[in-house]
Amino acid sequence: MIRRNFWSKVILVIVAAFYVLPMIAMARFSFQRVPVIKLGWSTLGKNWTADSLIDAVTSERFLQAGWLSIRLALLSVVLSLVILIPTTVYVHVMKKSARSYVEFLSILPYVVPPIALVVGISGAMKVLGTWFLASPFSLVPFYVIISLPFTFRSLDTSLGAIDLKTLVEASRSLGASWMRTTRMVILPNLKVGIINASFLSFATVLGEFTIASLLLKFTLPAYLAESQGSNPQGTFSVGLLLLVVSSLMFALMNRLSKRKGHALTGLTL
Amino acid sequence: MNPQETALRFSGVRKTFGQVTALDSFDLELKQGELVTLLGPSGCGKTTALRIAAGFEQPNSGSVFVKEKDVTALPAHTRNMGMVFQNYSLFPHMSVAENVGFGLRVRGVDAAERDMLVREAVGRVQLPGLEGRYPHQLSGGQQQRVALARALVFQPEVLLLDEPLSALDAKVREELRDEIRTLQRDAGIGAIFVTHDQDEALNISDRVCVMKDGQIQQIGSPRDIYLRPVNGFVARFIGAMNVIEVQFSQQNKPIIAGIELDSSIVGPVGSVAQILVRPDAVSLCSRGTSGSIDGTVVGEHFSGATTILRIRLDQAEVTISAMLVSRNVQMKVGDGVGVTLDPNEVLLDSQV
């Protein structure tokens, strides 16, 4: 038993190190103006500066890409919620038998990798004419699609946590109007799911590269790929920033949902 | 198996978990073919005792003997005991037959014989034909039966049951309770049964061991435990008790509402104490009968065969419950009655 505990701790420490070390290396590269060759005990503390990060985030290209990414992320979140909230509420409150159908559709995106999807898009959308794909906002529906598995799962779990159908019926039979029932019974239970779905979606869109790159849209990840050569330190520092922001979003989402007793396993499939 | 032989013996067993003493000088002897129930509230140590017998916990001191062989240091899987758990603990990926036959398989019994023994065991627990089913396809009661078959098929030395009925519905619980008793008797095997439900304990046991805070309060037959509890805890834990405050008279006898009780209980003149008496030891007669205490019926609780009448004594601040056979009840709420207590059935309360 004690021996087992020892090895367990060893494993966890090694894995934890595996997770932290690359981030440390990334941070060091971004914020220390000392090339690796010259790195030694004497130079370890020298030349730490956030200049490269500041330069990068104030650059024209970054602002352009960042602004586009944020707008795309927000629009994707909104569109996801607009399509999914009525659908999930409907299958939970009114027609539970349709839930498996919706669930099935929601996991279909898993079998179409983004790279395969994007080649299909170029082929299919040609029919529509080039106007559609020309706009960067054409990414939005596809982003909704790729986040579909987790956004549906988030809403579905939060609605499924209690027997919503019975609660709605109780509310209605007590005389509450539909508006009231929605406000006081349905929405509170949806809140956690909406928060989760939004965070997941937002973080996913911020980091999505495949589709954006092949459709030649200039999003944050595309910026990263582009400026890698011209400003390595700055680009890496932006990459680190992106990682930190995504991690914080996921962590925050986890904390929030746990407090509401919404035990997500973290596994979105 | 010789019925007089000792199947299992606890000798001075003591177990602590950190600061908590779960069991303290626990001594108990289980005879072959006997069913002893460990009964008590949560935390009394009954489950700890069972787990020590099974080998899942090691005592801090003391020993466990199986047929006079010291097994205290032996690992659980060598003790040859059958065990039934509260949550069935059937292997979910195995069929009923595979579950039941698993103990035989690890003992090297060949397939043909295993088949036969499994079929027999499954039949004995009233589940013939279900050998191919899986646990998730069975009801709670059926699963527990499979667990019983699994525990008994390899003819263990002792049968251990850890609150086997607690997870079942009331109706199923009763059926299975009787079946467990029958199976245990037929197999002639010694069994230790852990429960917090005193009805179960009184119903199926040869002897009951009442426990509290790691210590044995009383060991005896169900009758003894019920009729002759040795202290206030046992008296209160088993069945219902009337608690009545009394004062001792010049003759050192207890007085209730002016009536002196001619029982064997004595106490210092003038001092106050509490006495305990079972509702079924309370009789009713007409108001004013000599020797009876006057009172008024203030409540009636009908339970089918028996009825409990709540009677407020006129001259004392106490309400007594009397249990009567429903057919014989003639009083209604509001009637005046005379209450008499069977003096042989009155106990002096002693809090443990």
Place this chain on the structure above:
Amino acid sequence: MNLTVRSERDSLAERVPFGVFKHMRSWVVLAPFTLFVAVFLLWPTFSVFRSALQPVEGSSKPAMLEAISGQYLDAILYSVRLSALTAGLGAVIGTLVAVSAVSLNQFKGLRNVLVGYSAVAANLGGIPLAFAFVASLGMQGLYTKLLSVIGINLSDLGFKISDFSGIVIVYLYFQIPLMTLVMLPAVDGLKVTLKEAAASVGATPRQYWRSIGIPLLSPSLLGGFLLLFANAFSAYATAYALSAGGSNLVSVQIRFYLQGNTITGKSNLGYALAAWMIVVMVLAMSGYLGLRRRSERWRK
């Protein structure tokens, strides 16, 4: 009595519809969602297969068959090897992590931290992750330098972050936490009482693992492997960034075929590779879901 209650409920359900949903059939309500998925997922997918089944210029075979021969097959096999290796390693290590966490369950909060962290790490990937590893183990990497100080020269050993072995290490970064998330509930499901039940009928610890522990874990183990395989197989951005577009992986190659070969008319090959990717994903994901269903049934 029952019937009355039932029909009351039904009529409530009938009267229920909210404003605009009144009198609508379910397929009408579900139409927007269905339509959305059809247009933006099914139609492009269909288009992929349509192009994939057409012959490449200069040949009579449908592109999909062409794609699994010769040099194109190399790319597919390369991806399969990479996915299988990262899935295998990720499965083993992820399971070890899950088992370690469960056996240390007296440290309350450890489990939550692990789940929270794994949930984050499993979703990290793409370009920033590639950057992090370039900064660690690339030519100018911090740990490359550290290792050379203690005498291990990575480039002498032929290791490059953009090669197969480099990509494997980077992929493990998100494969391990993914497996951990799959295995934690599975290891939990091996309740202590099962071990005790096995001991009570006489099974030694080895017999327990062989007949009960491993069989109960194997659907999750296998399912997790399939999930990790699918995850690695469909990844694009990380490998692209590490290899600067030159990797031999299917996902990266698809881009090459489509952007480079539109002129030569071999673009159907790109579609064919994409189509095969989808086929592999369908197989892997159905396997995963089926196995997961079975293990959940047991965990009831």
